[in-house]
Amino acid sequence: MSGLRAPSNYTEEPQRHPSLIVNSQEPFNAGPPRSALIASYVTPVDLFYKRNHGPIPVIDDIERYRVSICGLVEKPLELSMADIRKLRRHIVTATLQCAGNRRTAMSKVKAVKGVGWDVSAIGNAIWGGAKLADVLELVGISKLTSVSPLGGKHVEFASVDKCKEEKGGPYKGSIPLIQATNSDAEVLLAYEMNGEPLNRDHGYPLRVIVPGVIGARSVKWLSSINIIENECQGFFMQRDYKMFPPTVNWENIDWSTRRPQMDFPVQSVICSLEEENTVKPGKVCHLFKHSFH
Ligand SMILES: Nc1nc2c(c(=O)[nH]1)N[C@H]1C(S)=C(S)[C@@H](COP(=O)(O)O)O[C@H]1N2
Ligand SMILES: [Mo]
Numbered sequence: 001m002s003g004l005r006a007p008s009n010y011t012e013e014p015q016r017h018p019s020l021i022v023n024s025q026e027p028f029n030a031g032p033p034r035s036a037l038i039a040s041y042v043t044p045v046d047l048f049y050k051r052n053h054g055p056i057p058v059i060d061d062i063e064r065y066r067v068s069i070c071g072l073v074e075k076p077l078e079l080s081m082a083d084i085r086k087l088r089r090h091i092v093t094a095t096l097q098c099a100g101n102r103r104t105a106m107s108k109v110k111a112v113k114g115v116g117w118d119v120s121a122i123g124n125a126i127w128g129g130a131k132l133a134d135v136l137e138l139v140g141i142s143k144l145t146s147v148s149p150l151g152g153k154h155v156e157f158a159s160v161d162k163c164k165e166e167k168g169g170p171y172k173g174s175i176p177l178i179q180a181t182n183s184d185a186e187v188l189l190a191y192e193m194n195g196e197p198l199n200r201d202h203g204y205p206l207r208v209i210v211p212g213v214i215g216a217r218s219v220k221w222l223s224s225i226n227i228i229e230n231e232c233q234g235f236f237m238q239r240d241y242k243m244f245p246p247t248v249n250w251e252n253i254d255w256s257t258r259r260p261q262m263d264f265p266v267q268s269v270i271c272s273l274e275e276e277n278t279v280k281p282g283k284v285c286h287l288f289k290h291s292f293h
Contacts, residue, residue, distance in 0.1 A: 002223040003064035006160040006170070007055040014056060014200045017046040024115045027052040028201070031120030034271040042093070043123035045194050050201045051098045051121060053163040053171055057221040058200075065205055067189075071227035072153060073139040081205055084189060087130040092186045094211035096218060097122040099241045099261055102269075110246070119269045127209045128192030132225075133183045141227070143181050153177040156226040157208050157219035165235040173217045174232035175210055175262070186211050189222065213262050216241050231260060 010026045020030040031049035059065055062081060070076040101121035106112050132155070133143050154174040162168050179185050188209040191198055198204045203220030210217045216236050231237055242258040 002066055002068070002160060003059060003061060004160045004221055004223055005058045005060060006162050007058060008162055010055050012055065012058055016050070016201070020047065020050070021118070021120070023117060027054050028056070029115050029117075031117065031122075034119060034269075034274055037120055037122070038271040041124065042126055042194060045125070045196065045199060045202065048123040048125060048193075048202065049098065049121045051100075051215060052161070052201075053165060054161040056200050057160050059205060062205060067206060067222050068224045069135070069139050069227075070224060071156070072229065073141065073227050075139055077139050079135070079138075081191070084130050084135070084191065084206065087134045089128055090131050090186065090188060091126060091128050092188055092209065092211060093124065093126050094186075094209055095122065095124045096209070096215045097264065099214040099216055099264070102267070113250075114240070118275065119271070121215075125193050126195065127188055127190040128195070129188040129190035129206070129209070131183060132180050132187040132189055132208070133185075135189055135225070136181055139227075141177075141181060143183055144178075154228050154231045155180040156224075156228050156232040157217075157222055158224045158226065159219055159221045160223045161221060163235075165240070170223065171219060171236065172232055172234040173219055173236050173260075174228065175213065175217055176231075177227065179210075214241060214264060217262070 013028060016030065019036070020032060022030040028050055029052060032047040036047045037043065065081055066078040068076065068078045098117065098121035100114050101117050102119055103112050103114060104116040104118050107116065137143065155177055156172060156174040158172040159170045161171050163171050175187070180187055189206055190209045191206050193202055198207060206222045207220040208218050208222060237260040239255055241261045242255065243261055244253065244258060
């Protein structure tokens with residue numbers, strides 16, 4: 001038992017900032033206005049996008065919280081928050097982005113499924129926590145193992161939240177073991193965000209942060225770390241967050257032909273203007289001078 005409790009309804013949700021633009025109330029999915037995204041280099045926690053697939057888990061007693069490390073390990077282990085905090089604390093500035101970011105605009109070209117997002121399912125934060133590579137050393141997995149980056153073992157992260165996509169089961173995802181054990185990849189088990197303890201929306205008490213990889217793999221409210229032979233078979237690895245050519249549609253899709261998405265294509269967006277702005281005649285030049293200098 002991890003000490004985390006997963007409510008089956010939305011009566012125990014945290015308070016949220018009133019200026020968030022809400023795409024879905026239950027589960028709570030929201031992001032900041034464009035202007036807030038570019039107002040500071042580090043996105044304030046309150047305005048950082050929130051991407052959930054079920055009700056936010058609750059910790060009744062932090063002393064009872066445990067994360068288990070199991071699967072293909074010689075000595076499975078359960079760690080408390082005190083155990084995690086004993087490991088060296090690393091600070092990593094990393095941008096997190098949901099792979100569903102900009103779905104609303106994509107839908108104008110061709111209908112996509114999933115909750116709509118404008119451009120703000122992205123944020124930049126300073127994460128503090130233990131390196132996953134250090135945690136895995138505790139169960140006898142040494143750093144930089146020589147497995148093939150294209151296949152090989154995976155490290156699966158599971159939570160406790162009840163997601164309808166997992167038929168009421170918990171959210172999960174995995175990354176290759178070779179990335180998890182590479183200290184330079186800076187995969188964190190984070191307990192701090194922007195110098196504060198993680199809040200409930202962002203994964204209290206402990207979440208994964210996988211820099212440079214789609215947000216979906218940065219599992220919040222971490223309950224277990226499972227070393228597995230192949231990539232995780234959960235919904236968000238096998239039936240979502242995959243990229244297909246335009247010829248593929250919902251009738252002819254063969255999910256097994258593509259690997260789960262990990263990194264992102266490059267993209268950009270102008271945030272100094274909202275989707276629609278009204279300008280008075282004669283003011284246009286001034287506005288552009290202001291925006292691009
Ligand atoms: N347990 C759990 N972890 C999760 C999710 C979730 O619904 N449940 N959503 C994922 C997705 S799709 C994204 S984009 C990021 C969002 O993190 P944030 O809400 O802190 O911005 O968390 C990921 N981790
Ligand atoms: Mo996401």
